[in-house]
Amino acid sequence: MIRVGLGYDSHRFEDGRKLVLGGVEFPGERGLKGHSDADVLVHAVIDALLGAAGLGDIGGHFPDTDPKFKDADSMALLQSVVAELEAGGWKIGNIDATLICERPKIASRKAEMIASLEAVLKCPASIKGKTNEKMDDIGAGLGIAAMCVALIER
Secondary structure (H helix, E strand, O other): OEEEEEEEEEEEEEOOOOOEEOOEEOOOOOEEOOOOOOOHHHHHHHHHHHHHHOOOOHHHHOOOOOHHHOOOOHHHHHHHHHHHHHHOOOEEEEEEEEEEOOOOOOHHHHHHHHHHHHHHHOOOEEEEEEOOOOOHHHHOOOEEEEEEEEEEEO
């Protein structure tokens, strides 16, 4: 059986936080507001995987009302989701993700983010960077959004 899931997340920038995307820190960039480390890319990957497996969404697994997830490392959350899928007999085929932001420019760090995700997912990953052409809040530089498609099979 093959299943596909779609994930989406977005966060506004917030002063005083570090920016982490795909498990990679971007020094000198404003961070994102969130209960965890607000890694918008990993959150979209998690939602895509959970959706593909019919296991709900990130909020149901890691609620922002639970203090144990305050400032949580999103890569650790992803590791637990991967373990849950594997326990259910699922193998991740691949993920394809898009980051939508005016900044940071991700081209120089894309290989690091891909390697970070592939190490946890144990499958091929692709990441694309897009701007929103100065349209809406993301285009105005107020935040970042991410989308991801995941293929799983058993």
